[in-house]
Amino acid sequence: MQAEEFTHRTQELDGWEIIVETYRLGETYFTTISSADAGARFARAEGASRDEAERAAIEKAAHWLDRTRRFPTTNE
């Protein structure tokens, strides 16, 4: 077994830059989503097709990003 059709791209999701990586192992596609800045993986999904895996992972990512609070960056 080996990973096939490995892809890596950066895109914006709800104002956040994310990295989408997808590959196929056997009959299953695996997608992981990371934050571009921090490089931290925070969502993953699998599916029978690339579209299915990426759609599910991006949906989960959007859910988590929606919960990320932004704070003022001044000392006041």
Place this chain on the structure above:
Amino acid sequence: MPTVTASSDVLVSTDWASQHLTAATTRVVEVDVDTSAYDQGHVPGAIGWNWTTELCDTLVRDIIPADKFESLMSRSGIGNDTTVVLYGDNNNWFAAWAFWQMKIYGHRDVRIMNGGRKKWLAEGRPLDTQKPSPAAATYKAHAPDLSIRAFLPEVQEAVKSHSAALVDVRSPQEFTGEILAPSGLPETCQRGGHIPGAKSVPWGKACNEDGTFKSNADLEQLYGAVGVTPDTPVIAYCRIGERSSHTWFVLKHLLGYKDVKNYDGSWTEWGNLVGAPVEKP
């Protein structure tokens, strides 16, 4: 896209790893942020370590204690003379965390596979789902080398007396306090910002897009730009200590800087301390 030559005594290429998978004196170990990744498929013959249960004390917030470290090595088939090759996801975040702990306990020959899991997958190299069951080995940990680990009092002293350069390796948004944790991850501190005087050098700046480390010349320039030079005492920190172990690896083992420590208490300690000074942005 220049990269370091992956032939040093602490860094191996995916090619090198593929040629040494079955060597009796070598043990390949995968350590991931995503603890399910190993089960999807891993480098043939590699064993997997779970950082949440096997590379942390599960009761006290601390690294793994010496007796449990010895037990982990033993059941992993790792003896004191074994060459250990670590790799993992997220450009080797937790592989570096494991490397740092192995150095604390004095393991002589431990290396990181340049580019980690991502590069292995991208190159279409073979994967296996079988979990090896290595024969138990005898292992004796050395006394912990705390010259590579910073605790809170030392960091507080560094803030007061500028005795060490503080390098914050989190994302710029975490550094400024705009967010408390990497987007999408749970907030685990009460305040955002950074330790006063710290310089921001996000860990990822040390890597190329394929996950490999940049050339030594590029790395020297990256850290030199914030005043970190070979003779500068350095304390690296992030949120929980794994991203900063990646930067610690770069400074201490790729560049050979003399006095580099990982502050694994990191922002989840400092950002929760009552009365601790915080700087923004």
